[in-house]
Amino acid sequence: MRNKRMHSRKWQSHRWGTNHRPDYGIMRSYRWLWSASEQGLNQLSLTDTTEAWTAELDERVRKFEEDFRKNGFLDSETDKSVGQQLLLLQTELKQIKDENKKIIENYTAERTLRKKYYNMVEDMKGKIRVFCRIRPLTRAEQAKRYHIIVACLDDYSVILETPRGPREFQFDKIFNPECTQEEVFTESSGLIQCAIDGFNVCIFAYGHTGSGKTFTMVGDRDRRNPGIIPRTFTKIFEIIQDNESKFEFKVSAYMLELYNERLQDLFVTPTEAFSKRIEIKRDRKGLVFVQGAETKEAASSGELFALFEQGCANRHIAATKMNVESSRSHLIVGIMIESRNLTNGSVSFGKLSLVDLAGSERAAKTGAKDDQLKEANSINKSLSALGDVISALSVEQPHVPYRNNKLTQLMQDSLGGNAKTLMFLNISPSDCNLDETLTSLIYATRVKAITNNAQ
Numbered sequence: 001m002r003n004k005r006m007h008s009r010k011w012q013s014h015r016w017g018t019n020h021r022p023d024y025g026i027m028r029s030y031r032w033l034w035s036a037s038e039q040g041l042n043q044l045s046l047t048d049t050t051e052a053w054t055a056e057l058d059e060r061v062r063k064f065e066e067d068f069r070k071n072g073f074l075d076s077e078t079d080k081s082v083g084q085q086l087l088l089l090q091t092e093l094k095q096i097k098d099e100n101k102k103i104i105e106n107y108t109a110e111r112t113l114r115k116k117y118y119n120m121v122e123d124m125k126g127k128i129r130v131f132c133r134i135r136p137l138t139r140a141e142q143a144k145r146y147h148i149i150v151a152c153l154d155d156y157s158v159i160l161e162t163p164r165g166p167r168e169f170q171f172d173k174i175f176n177p178e179c180t181q182e183e184v185f186t187e188s189s190g191l192i193q194c195a196i197d198g199f200n201v202c203i204f205a206y207g208h209t210g211s212g213k214t215f216t217m218v219g220d221r222d223r224r225n226p227g228i229i230p231r232t233f234t235k236i237f238e239i240i241q242d243n244e245s246k247f248e249f250k251v252s253a254y255m256l257e258l259y260n261e262r263l264q265d266l267f268v269t270p271t272e273a274f275s276k277r278i279e280i281k282r283d284r285k286g287l288v289f290v291q292g293a294e295t296k297e298a299a300s301s302g303e304l305f306a307l308f309e310q311g312c313a314n315r316h317i318a319a320t321k322m323n324v325e326s327s328r329s330h331l332i333v334g335i336m337i338e339s340r341n342l343t344n345g346s347v348s349f350g351k352l353s354l355v356d357l358a359g360s361e362r363a364a365k366t367g368a369k370d371d372q373l374k375e376a377n378s379i380n381k382s383l384s385a386l387g388d389v390i391s392a393l394s395v396e397q398p399h400v401p402y403r404n405n406k407l408t409q410l411m412q413d414s415l416g417g418n419a420k421t422l423m424f425l426n427i428s429p430s431d432c433n434l435d436e437t438l439t440s441l442i443y444a445t446r447v448k449a450i451t452n453n454a455q
């Protein structure tokens, strides 16, 4: 009997060769897999791995069967017992596959719920949120001994001293002059996850010239205090990296300037941009796209930032050529994030619009003439169109006048509906800006009304 077994083993290794020996490693893998699920390890994170294992097991069983068929071993006693093991293995493999299918279904359901609850939490904060940021007195203002007339009562209330007495305004959050860029970003960054989850998000800064819009959105000139835009680039790719094993992402961007009702593509040189015809369109799903403007893909935050820097340089050149201040135009950065779920193949598409608006001061006060007057009027028109859209949304008017201005046409997919909007109201604390600050606070209070109505 012993001899027979020895003979049989020898014979097997001779006939099958090392590569064709029945692979008992398969059983070890299977046992490990089984005990892992028995131990109740995190099934969600196992999904991908179990899928790979079952595929491997599948392949090995297939090969095993093929060898059996090829070599006709089912007649011998040993081979019969191996055959039985194979049957057992096939049954258990089927069980694993069924379980894996269930894990994937559970995972997909969990993820959908996560998205839903995350979105609900963000919505509870208001579909349109207004954060008010007070900048510190500038050196020039300090030198001229201007007074501080704005005070932060608490996290939500701000008081402005006016000649007629103090006026109080309430917003979703007040950032005092000491607040850092990081603190401001932390409060806003939840919206970036929403965009990655497939929602449209818009973050824009509103305020008079010199109130701190560019500081909030872009940062300071020497890039020592990066603002919302560069921090958003980093955050997008951090989230992507955390989810890379389950999703495939594609990030692309456009960058535009709206000056005197003319849209300019900032991803091409000013000369090229001038000869281009750009049109704002909407696709079947209602997403805004800009026909004629460059949309560029970015594979990292560094690449996205390089594109943005190039756009800023083009904006600066164009402004110098036309002898205008670049801050007299609106800057619009659109970032599109497409994600494909590697588990079930579903695709979602979210868009993040980051907007640094032109200064909101009134033409009369600036004493503007001719070109400057045209420029001031154009800015006023677009900002009041934005106010009209927001107020139409707040009273749930059936008709929302998006089409009245290019700015609101561009922001159409990020205002109203399921979109989430965050407005930064930037104000100066100085008495030299009293009028502008009061006007801004009143404008933003109108926007704030939608926050309450939307809930």
Ligand SMILES: Nc1ncnc2c1ncn2[C@@H]1O[C@H](COP(=O)(O)OP(=O)(O)OP(=O)(O)O)[C@@H](O)[C@H]1O
Binding pocket: 134, 135, 136, 138, 177, 207, 208, 209, 210, 211, 212, 213, 214, 215, 216, 220, 221, 327, 358, 359, 426
């Ligand atoms: N929170 C802040 N902390 C420190 N400095 C700030 C802050 N906000 C603004 N500043 C400074 O105040 C000055 C004006 O700010 P900024 O250029 O951002 O204003 P703006 O509203 O964008 O003006 P414009 O409409 O002309 O573009 C800048 O020197 C900026 O660095």
